[in-house]
Amino acid sequence: MQRAEQQDGGLQRTLYQVCGFLLLLAAWQIAGKSGIGGKTLPALTEVLRVYTISWRRALLLRAAAATVSSAGIGLLLGTTLGCLTALTAQLLPALEPGLDRLAVVVNALPAIALGPVLVITAGREATPALLAAIPVFFLIYVAATSGLHSADRRLGQFFRASGASWGTRFRHLDAISALPALLNGMKLAVTTAMIGAVVGEWFGAPTGLGIVILNTMQNFQIPLMWAAVLVVAGISLTGYAVSGWVERVVERRMS
Template structure:
């Protein structure tokens, strides 16, 4: 217990030190004008965040991206779970499903934008791309977790005459929870990235839309601020999943 507490304190100190160094570096580079006006100091970005004119715009964009990323995370996880479970229940499909997931993951997300606009529309494309960004990570995590159940436990259920479905529900799914939670910590920031990329293709609102607009209009401060907000959103998603993992993982170990 004491060792675990010491490790958490050590990790917390490292995170704090890294954050302070990153903030100091960004402020110092901006103040020194090494890159001219293209790299503003962090303090100016905070002023933009507090500006009563730009704050509502950033808030609306943040809300739209957060909703798209959250829906994408949920949809991508559920689809990955369904495909992984299908491979367990019908083993003959397992190899084909693995290859299909690899092929879908190999397609660049940005190349899917025009196709998604023609099918799901501009508003839905960000959610779909977020789900695609999440899907492969979660598929790998879930399949690995389902295979993590011990051979001895599988043999006991087989001797007792348990079906594949019973084995899945009583053994494999509970055994997969820690691995699935680890996958969610990686998938959550990917969902934010997918949502932002999806918004580049003409979404009516969102941080991705704001990034494109400010870049085209050379609004450097607002561009950096939108990027900062997107990074903070990804960190928030990651932090929520880490907290969820800490809360639930120990119950299934």
């Protein structure tokens, strides 16, 4: 009975989301056709027509592959550093306040100021991945530390009383306790990695959706610019949805 109610509630939420999305698309089409948004907001049908032109479609596919590659590298790098830093904070609690402040400071650095520094030190091709990794590092660190702190203290005392090693406790208690929070953080990390990669490409990357958006904006190729923006949004939403699905699967298996 409870499961049926949960399924009905989930179906209702999905229906509301789809209706809201369709209303947004309809409003976009009306605003573009009527000229409310001016020349910078074309109708949705005009933007979608870009995907039917073979050379433009090929351009967007090549650019998307480059951006996804940079975002993926940044996601992997940021996740690894975030988890390792969280583990360091757990192993050495005295360092945790300092690591917390370090994570906040790193995340607070504006990309527009950090980008030129990364271009000089790491190169133009590596900058998108590094700018993608920075917000991912912060999100994963926060999620991992909060998840590790959520472990049941009574179970922790039991492991200590039984003489279990740190590795045994981590595998059977801490890692399992941190997993839901970590997966929740991954949903946001996927989208921020895409944003970071796109912004990083503005600093002179050879290719990518960020370059397409920048060039089409400067050349006033508005439909192509919006088509590239939609590709970025579509990839981000797909990554968010996949991460959410993985999170739900893991939660069901853990419950």
